Amino acid sequence: MTSGPRPQNAPPPDPVGFKRHDHSDCISSAVASAEQHCAENGLRFTPVRRKALEILLQEHRALGAYDMLDRLRDAGFGSQPPVAYRALEFLVANGFAHKIERLNAFIACAHPGANHSPAFMICRQCQSVAEAQSAPARGALGHAARAAGFQIEGTMVEAVGLCPACVEKAPS
Amino acid sequence: MTSGPRPQNAPPPDPVGFKRHDHSDCISSAVASAEQHCAENGLRFTPVRRKALEILLQEHRALGAYDMLDRLRDAGFGSQPPVAYRALEFLVANGFAHKIERLNAFIACAHPGANHSPAFMICRQCQSVAEAQSAPARGALGHAARAAGFQIEGTMVEAVGLCPACVEKAPS
DNA sequence: CAACTCCATGTGATCTTATAACGTTTAACG
Protein backbone atom coordinates (compact mmCIF):
# COMPACT_ATOMS: atom_id res chain seq x y z
CA MET A 1 0.00 0.00 0.00
CA THR A 2 1.21 3.52 -0.69
CA SER A 3 0.83 4.76 2.84
CA GLY A 4 2.06 7.83 4.53
CA PRO A 5 4.06 8.22 7.70
CA ARG A 6 1.09 8.48 10.01
CA PRO A 7 1.29 5.88 12.81
CA GLN A 8 -1.29 3.20 12.45
CA ASN A 9 -4.41 4.35 14.18
CA ALA A 10 -3.77 7.94 15.04
CA PRO A 11 -6.67 10.13 14.06
CA PRO A 12 -6.01 12.59 11.29
CA PRO A 13 -5.74 16.18 12.40
CA ASP A 14 -8.84 17.26 10.65
CA PRO A 15 -11.46 14.68 10.09
CA VAL A 16 -14.37 16.00 8.11
CA GLY A 17 -13.80 17.32 4.67
CA PHE A 18 -10.82 19.19 6.01
CA LYS A 19 -13.02 21.34 8.16
CA ARG A 20 -13.74 20.93 11.81
CA HIS A 21 -17.35 20.84 12.70
CA ASP A 22 -19.53 19.92 15.55
CA HIS A 23 -21.05 16.62 14.71
CA SER A 24 -22.64 15.83 17.99
CA ASP A 25 -25.97 15.25 16.34
CA CYS A 26 -25.06 14.53 12.74
CA ILE A 27 -24.47 10.94 13.77
CA SER A 28 -27.95 10.41 15.07
CA SER A 29 -29.51 12.18 12.14
CA ALA A 30 -27.56 10.11 9.65
CA VAL A 31 -28.48 6.93 11.48
CA ALA A 32 -32.11 7.95 11.55
CA SER A 33 -32.04 8.65 7.85
CA ALA A 34 -30.51 5.27 7.17
CA GLU A 35 -33.09 3.64 9.35
CA GLN A 36 -35.87 5.30 7.43
CA HIS A 37 -34.40 4.33 4.10
CA CYS A 38 -34.21 0.72 5.25
CA ALA A 39 -37.75 0.70 6.52
CA GLU A 40 -38.99 2.08 3.23
CA ASN A 41 -37.09 -0.46 1.21
CA GLY A 42 -37.54 -3.61 3.21
CA LEU A 43 -33.92 -3.72 4.31
CA ARG A 44 -32.92 -5.01 7.68
CA PHE A 45 -31.06 -2.41 9.66
CA THR A 46 -29.74 -4.86 12.22
CA PRO A 47 -27.71 -4.05 15.32
CA VAL A 48 -24.30 -4.83 13.76
CA ARG A 49 -25.10 -2.77 10.72
CA ARG A 50 -26.31 0.11 12.78
CA LYS A 51 -23.30 -0.05 15.05
CA ALA A 52 -20.95 -0.20 12.07
CA LEU A 53 -22.54 2.91 10.63
CA GLU A 54 -22.32 4.68 13.96
CA ILE A 55 -18.65 3.81 14.18
CA LEU A 56 -17.93 5.19 10.75
CA LEU A 57 -19.84 8.35 11.51
CA GLN A 58 -18.12 8.75 14.84
CA GLU A 59 -14.65 8.34 13.44
CA HIS A 60 -15.41 10.47 10.47
CA ARG A 61 -12.44 9.13 8.59
CA ALA A 62 -11.57 6.15 6.45
CA LEU A 63 -11.48 3.04 8.57
CA GLY A 64 -9.98 -0.29 7.58
CA ALA A 65 -12.14 -3.39 7.82
CA TYR A 66 -10.01 -4.71 10.65
CA ASP A 67 -10.22 -1.47 12.57
CA MET A 68 -13.95 -1.77 12.21
CA LEU A 69 -13.77 -5.35 13.34
CA ASP A 70 -11.89 -4.33 16.50
CA ARG A 71 -14.55 -1.78 17.35
CA LEU A 72 -17.39 -4.17 16.65
CA ARG A 73 -15.80 -6.79 18.83
CA ASP A 74 -15.39 -4.21 21.60
CA ALA A 75 -19.08 -3.51 21.23
CA GLY A 76 -19.90 -7.15 21.80
CA PHE A 77 -20.33 -8.42 18.28
CA GLY A 78 -18.50 -11.25 16.57
CA SER A 79 -14.76 -11.16 16.26
CA GLN A 80 -14.09 -12.68 12.87
CA PRO A 81 -13.43 -10.75 9.67
CA PRO A 82 -16.70 -11.62 7.94
CA VAL A 83 -18.57 -9.76 10.65
CA ALA A 84 -16.96 -6.50 9.62
CA TYR A 85 -16.93 -7.23 5.91
CA ARG A 86 -20.60 -8.11 5.85
CA ALA A 87 -21.67 -5.03 7.72
CA LEU A 88 -19.52 -2.84 5.50
CA GLU A 89 -20.80 -4.54 2.39
CA PHE A 90 -24.33 -3.73 3.43
CA LEU A 91 -23.54 -0.11 4.14
CA VAL A 92 -21.72 0.33 0.85
CA ALA A 93 -24.37 -1.48 -1.16
CA ASN A 94 -26.99 0.86 0.17
CA GLY A 95 -25.05 4.06 -0.14
CA PHE A 96 -24.54 4.68 3.57
CA ALA A 97 -20.80 4.30 3.20
CA HIS A 98 -18.16 4.18 0.53
CA LYS A 99 -15.02 2.19 0.01
CA ILE A 100 -11.86 4.14 -0.67
CA GLU A 101 -10.03 1.72 -2.94
CA ARG A 102 -6.80 3.56 -2.68
CA LEU A 103 -6.73 3.03 1.07
CA ASN A 104 -8.60 -0.25 1.34
CA ALA A 105 -10.77 1.58 3.79
CA PHE A 106 -14.33 2.64 4.35
CA ILE A 107 -15.93 5.94 5.17
CA ALA A 108 -19.44 7.07 5.99
CA CYS A 109 -21.21 8.79 3.15
CA ALA A 110 -21.03 12.54 3.50
CA HIS A 111 -23.99 13.24 1.25
CA PRO A 112 -26.56 10.66 2.18
CA GLY A 113 -29.40 10.48 -0.21
CA ALA A 114 -27.56 12.44 -2.86
CA ASN A 115 -27.36 11.12 -6.37
CA HIS A 116 -24.22 9.24 -5.86
CA SER A 117 -21.26 9.49 -7.98
CA PRO A 118 -18.89 10.46 -5.25
CA ALA A 119 -15.34 11.65 -5.68
CA PHE A 120 -12.78 11.62 -2.92
CA MET A 121 -9.84 13.77 -2.04
CA ILE A 122 -7.27 11.80 -0.09
CA CYS A 123 -4.40 13.43 1.74
CA ARG A 124 -1.24 11.42 1.23
CA GLN A 125 0.24 12.91 4.37
CA CYS A 126 -2.44 12.46 6.99
CA GLN A 127 -4.85 10.14 5.16
CA SER A 128 -7.81 12.37 5.76
CA VAL A 129 -10.52 12.04 3.18
CA ALA A 130 -13.14 14.46 1.92
CA GLU A 131 -16.06 13.59 -0.27
CA ALA A 132 -17.10 15.69 -3.23
CA GLN A 133 -19.51 15.15 -6.05
CA SER A 134 -18.50 14.22 -9.55
CA ALA A 135 -20.01 13.20 -12.83
CA PRO A 136 -17.18 11.63 -14.75
CA ALA A 137 -19.55 9.78 -17.00
CA ARG A 138 -20.59 13.09 -18.47
CA GLY A 139 -17.15 14.13 -19.63
CA ALA A 140 -14.38 12.58 -21.65
CA LEU A 141 -14.91 9.24 -19.98
CA GLY A 142 -18.55 9.08 -20.94
CA HIS A 143 -17.64 9.91 -24.47
CA ALA A 144 -15.01 7.20 -24.61
CA ALA A 145 -17.42 4.70 -23.11
CA ARG A 146 -20.11 5.43 -25.64
CA ALA A 147 -17.58 5.23 -28.44
CA ALA A 148 -16.34 1.88 -27.21
CA GLY A 149 -19.76 0.48 -26.43
CA PHE A 150 -18.94 0.16 -22.76
CA GLN A 151 -21.91 0.36 -20.42
CA ILE A 152 -20.94 2.29 -17.31
CA GLU A 153 -22.66 1.15 -14.14
CA GLY A 154 -20.65 3.09 -11.62
CA THR A 155 -17.52 5.14 -11.36
CA MET A 156 -14.98 5.82 -8.70
CA VAL A 157 -12.87 8.90 -8.59
CA GLU A 158 -10.11 9.36 -6.07
CA ALA A 159 -7.72 12.26 -6.04
CA VAL A 160 -4.52 12.04 -4.05
CA GLY A 161 -2.74 15.13 -2.84
CA LEU A 162 -2.35 17.35 0.17
CA CYS A 163 -5.15 18.57 2.35
CA PRO A 164 -5.12 22.22 3.36
CA ALA A 165 -3.61 21.49 6.76
CA CYS A 166 -0.75 19.45 5.31
CA VAL A 167 -0.09 21.98 2.57
CA GLU A 168 0.68 24.53 5.26
CA LYS A 169 2.77 22.21 7.37
CA ALA A 170 4.90 20.96 4.49
CA PRO A 171 5.09 23.67 1.85
CA SER A 172 7.94 21.63 0.39
CA MET B 1 -12.47 -8.57 -3.84
CA THR B 2 -15.56 -7.99 -5.86
CA SER B 3 -14.70 -10.46 -8.54
CA GLY B 4 -16.71 -11.97 -11.29
CA PRO B 5 -17.23 -15.58 -12.14
CA ARG B 6 -14.24 -15.82 -14.44
CA PRO B 7 -11.91 -18.65 -13.41
CA GLN B 8 -8.66 -17.39 -12.04
CA ASN B 9 -6.32 -16.96 -14.95
CA ALA B 10 -8.49 -17.35 -18.00
CA PRO B 11 -7.88 -14.59 -20.49
CA PRO B 12 -10.76 -12.25 -21.08
CA PRO B 13 -12.50 -12.69 -24.39
CA ASP B 14 -11.35 -9.40 -25.73
CA PRO B 15 -8.22 -8.05 -24.29
CA VAL B 16 -7.33 -4.68 -25.74
CA GLY B 17 -9.65 -1.81 -25.24
CA PHE B 18 -12.47 -4.16 -26.16
CA LYS B 19 -11.16 -4.45 -29.70
CA ARG B 20 -9.01 -7.16 -31.13
CA HIS B 21 -5.92 -5.97 -32.81
CA ASP B 22 -2.71 -7.35 -34.06
CA HIS B 23 -0.09 -6.42 -31.55
CA SER B 24 2.76 -8.45 -32.85
CA ASP B 25 4.99 -5.43 -32.93
CA CYS B 26 3.32 -3.06 -30.50
CA ILE B 27 5.19 -4.83 -27.74
CA SER B 28 8.60 -4.17 -29.13
CA SER B 29 7.74 -0.62 -29.96
CA ALA B 30 6.42 0.07 -26.48
CA VAL B 31 9.49 -1.52 -24.95
CA ALA B 32 11.74 0.54 -27.18
CA SER B 33 9.91 3.67 -26.21
CA ALA B 34 10.30 2.84 -22.54
CA GLU B 35 13.95 2.12 -23.08
CA GLN B 36 14.45 5.48 -24.69
CA HIS B 37 12.59 7.29 -21.95
CA CYS B 38 14.79 5.60 -19.37
CA ALA B 39 17.97 6.42 -21.21
CA GLU B 40 16.96 10.06 -21.45
CA ASN B 41 16.11 10.27 -17.79
CA GLY B 42 18.87 8.31 -16.20
CA LEU B 43 16.58 5.46 -15.19
CA ARG B 44 17.77 1.90 -15.15
CA PHE B 45 15.74 -0.28 -17.44
CA THR B 46 17.01 -3.52 -15.97
CA PRO B 47 16.22 -7.04 -17.18
CA VAL B 48 13.47 -7.70 -14.62
CA ARG B 49 11.83 -4.41 -15.34
CA ARG B 50 11.99 -4.95 -19.05
CA LYS B 51 10.64 -8.45 -18.72
CA ALA B 52 7.83 -7.26 -16.48
CA LEU B 53 6.83 -4.68 -19.05
CA GLU B 54 6.98 -7.25 -21.82
CA ILE B 55 4.74 -9.54 -19.82
CA LEU B 56 2.17 -6.84 -19.24
CA LEU B 57 2.20 -5.89 -22.90
CA GLN B 58 1.94 -9.49 -23.97
CA GLU B 59 -0.99 -10.24 -21.74
CA HIS B 60 -2.66 -6.99 -22.55
CA ARG B 61 -4.87 -7.28 -19.55
CA ALA B 62 -4.75 -6.49 -15.85
CA LEU B 63 -2.38 -8.86 -14.13
CA GLY B 64 -2.11 -9.42 -10.38
CA ALA B 65 1.27 -9.01 -8.75
CA TYR B 66 1.45 -12.71 -8.04
CA ASP B 67 0.59 -13.64 -11.60
CA MET B 68 3.43 -11.39 -12.60
CA LEU B 69 5.64 -13.07 -10.06
CA ASP B 70 4.86 -16.49 -11.53
CA ARG B 71 5.83 -15.33 -14.97
CA LEU B 72 8.99 -13.66 -13.78
CA ARG B 73 10.00 -16.78 -11.95
CA ASP B 74 9.36 -18.82 -15.08
CA ALA B 75 11.64 -16.41 -16.87
CA GLY B 76 14.42 -17.09 -14.41
CA PHE B 77 14.10 -14.17 -12.05
CA GLY B 78 13.60 -14.23 -8.32
CA SER B 79 10.59 -15.99 -6.91
CA GLN B 80 9.60 -13.82 -3.98
CA PRO B 81 6.88 -11.16 -3.95
CA PRO B 82 9.15 -8.13 -3.69
CA VAL B 83 10.62 -9.02 -7.06
CA ALA B 84 7.28 -8.48 -8.74
CA TYR B 85 6.24 -5.56 -6.59
CA ARG B 86 9.46 -3.70 -7.19
CA ALA B 87 9.33 -4.12 -10.93
CA LEU B 88 5.69 -3.05 -11.00
CA GLU B 89 6.39 -0.10 -8.77
CA PHE B 90 9.04 1.07 -11.20
CA LEU B 91 6.77 0.69 -14.19
CA VAL B 92 3.94 2.52 -12.50
CA ALA B 93 6.14 5.30 -11.15
CA ASN B 94 7.38 5.99 -14.63
CA GLY B 95 4.09 5.77 -16.42
CA PHE B 96 4.77 2.53 -18.30
CA ALA B 97 2.01 0.79 -16.43
CA HIS B 98 -0.93 1.58 -14.19
CA LYS B 99 -2.44 0.00 -11.17
CA ILE B 100 -6.12 -0.78 -11.33
CA GLU B 101 -7.07 -0.29 -7.70
CA ARG B 102 -10.39 -1.93 -8.11
CA LEU B 103 -8.76 -5.16 -9.20
CA ASN B 104 -5.49 -4.94 -7.31
CA ALA B 105 -3.91 -5.52 -10.64
CA PHE B 106 -1.57 -3.90 -13.10
CA ILE B 107 -1.80 -3.15 -16.77
CA ALA B 108 0.56 -1.75 -19.36
CA CYS B 109 -0.10 1.83 -20.26
CA ALA B 110 -2.08 2.13 -23.45
CA HIS B 111 -1.07 5.68 -24.19
CA PRO B 112 2.61 5.82 -23.42
CA GLY B 113 3.99 9.28 -23.33
CA ALA B 114 0.56 10.86 -23.17
CA ASN B 115 -0.20 13.41 -20.52
CA HIS B 116 -1.37 11.00 -18.02
CA SER B 117 -4.55 11.24 -16.22
CA PRO B 118 -5.87 7.89 -17.25
CA ALA B 119 -9.36 6.57 -16.73
CA PHE B 120 -10.24 2.91 -16.91
CA MET B 121 -13.30 0.99 -17.94
CA ILE B 122 -13.47 -2.32 -16.15
CA CYS B 123 -15.84 -5.07 -17.19
CA ARG B 124 -17.35 -6.67 -14.12
CA GLN B 125 -18.09 -9.81 -16.10
CA CYS B 126 -14.85 -10.65 -17.84
CA GLN B 127 -12.47 -8.26 -16.07
CA SER B 128 -11.20 -6.80 -19.28
CA VAL B 129 -9.91 -3.28 -18.95
CA ALA B 130 -9.68 -0.41 -21.40
CA GLU B 131 -7.83 2.80 -20.87
CA ALA B 132 -9.25 6.18 -21.75
CA GLN B 133 -8.19 9.68 -21.04
CA SER B 134 -9.76 11.91 -18.46
CA ALA B 135 -9.28 15.25 -16.78
CA PRO B 136 -11.32 15.07 -13.63
CA ALA B 137 -9.37 17.89 -12.03
CA ARG B 138 -10.91 20.24 -14.53
CA GLY B 139 -14.51 19.56 -13.65
CA ALA B 140 -16.55 19.49 -10.49
CA LEU B 141 -13.75 17.78 -8.62
CA GLY B 142 -11.25 20.51 -9.43
CA HIS B 143 -13.73 23.07 -8.30
CA ALA B 144 -14.34 21.30 -5.03
CA ALA B 145 -10.62 20.89 -4.48
CA ARG B 146 -9.93 24.57 -5.02
CA ALA B 147 -12.79 25.50 -2.75
CA ALA B 148 -11.49 23.21 -0.03
CA GLY B 149 -7.85 24.14 -0.46
CA PHE B 150 -6.91 20.62 -1.43
CA GLN B 151 -3.88 20.31 -3.68
CA ILE B 152 -4.47 17.55 -6.21
CA GLU B 153 -1.36 15.66 -7.23
CA GLY B 154 -2.97 12.83 -9.13
CA THR B 155 -6.33 11.30 -9.78
CA MET B 156 -7.62 7.86 -10.51
CA VAL B 157 -10.82 7.19 -12.33
CA GLU B 158 -12.24 3.74 -12.72
CA ALA B 159 -15.58 2.93 -14.23
CA VAL B 160 -17.16 -0.45 -13.66
CA GLY B 161 -19.72 -1.87 -16.03
CA LEU B 162 -20.07 -4.15 -19.00
CA CYS B 163 -17.78 -4.27 -21.98
CA PRO B 164 -19.40 -4.50 -25.42
CA ALA B 165 -18.89 -8.24 -25.65
CA CYS B 166 -20.51 -8.90 -22.28
CA VAL B 167 -23.37 -6.52 -22.97
CA GLU B 168 -24.34 -8.71 -25.90
CA LYS B 169 -23.89 -11.97 -24.07
CA ALA B 170 -25.90 -10.92 -21.03
CA PRO B 171 -28.52 -8.40 -22.10
CA SER B 172 -30.08 -9.01 -18.71
C1' DC C 1 -48.78 -23.17 16.84
C1' DA C 2 -45.79 -26.03 13.68
C1' DA C 3 -43.15 -26.27 9.73
C1' DC C 4 -40.82 -23.90 6.40
C1' DT C 5 -38.01 -20.46 4.33
C1' DC C 6 -34.99 -16.72 4.06
C1' DC C 7 -31.63 -14.09 5.62
C1' DA C 8 -28.32 -12.68 9.02
C1' DT C 9 -24.85 -14.01 12.30
C1' DG C 10 -20.76 -16.30 14.38
C1' DT C 11 -16.71 -19.00 13.76
C1' DG C 12 -12.64 -21.51 11.99
C1' DA C 13 -9.82 -21.92 8.25
C1' DT C 14 -7.70 -20.29 4.35
C1' DC C 15 -6.43 -17.36 0.56
C1' DT C 16 -4.70 -13.18 -1.61
C1' DT C 17 -2.22 -9.01 -1.57
C1' DA C 18 1.58 -6.29 0.20
C1' DT C 19 5.68 -4.87 3.05
C1' DA C 20 9.65 -5.12 6.32
C1' DA C 21 14.25 -6.21 6.95
C1' DC C 22 18.71 -7.66 5.61
C1' DG C 23 22.63 -9.31 3.10
C1' DT C 24 24.63 -9.49 -1.62
C1' DT C 25 25.42 -7.93 -6.26
C1' DT C 26 25.87 -4.68 -9.83
C1' DA C 27 26.39 -0.35 -12.30
C1' DA C 28 28.11 4.32 -12.29
C1' DC C 29 31.47 7.73 -11.07
C1' DG C 30 35.58 9.86 -9.74
Next chain:
DNA sequence: CGTTAAACGTTATAAGATCACATGGAGTTG
Protein backbone atom coordinates in the same frame (compact mmCIF):
# COMPACT_ATOMS: atom_id res chain seq x y z
C1' DC D 1 40.45 0.65 -8.58
C1' DG D 2 37.73 1.98 -4.74
C1' DT D 3 33.60 4.16 -3.27
C1' DT D 4 28.77 4.71 -3.34
C1' DA D 5 24.08 4.19 -4.40
C1' DA D 6 20.67 1.55 -6.46
C1' DA D 7 18.78 -2.89 -7.54
C1' DC D 8 18.20 -7.77 -6.45
C1' DG D 9 17.14 -12.04 -3.96
C1' DT D 10 15.41 -14.14 0.07
C1' DT D 11 13.13 -14.94 4.58
C1' DA D 12 9.55 -13.66 7.23
C1' DT D 13 5.37 -11.49 8.35
C1' DA D 14 1.68 -8.09 8.01
C1' DA D 15 -2.66 -6.64 6.12
C1' DG D 16 -6.77 -7.36 3.51
C1' DA D 17 -10.48 -10.49 1.98
C1' DT D 18 -13.18 -14.71 1.26
C1' DC D 19 -14.94 -19.65 1.83
C1' DA D 20 -17.62 -22.94 4.06
C1' DC D 21 -20.52 -24.43 7.45
C1' DA D 22 -23.36 -24.38 11.66
C1' DT D 23 -26.68 -21.65 14.39
C1' DG D 24 -30.49 -18.62 15.15
C1' DG D 25 -34.25 -15.40 14.53
C1' DA D 26 -38.10 -13.01 11.73
C1' DG D 27 -41.72 -13.73 8.69
C1' DT D 28 -45.09 -16.57 6.24
C1' DT D 29 -48.09 -20.27 5.34
C1' DG D 30 -50.98 -23.96 6.45
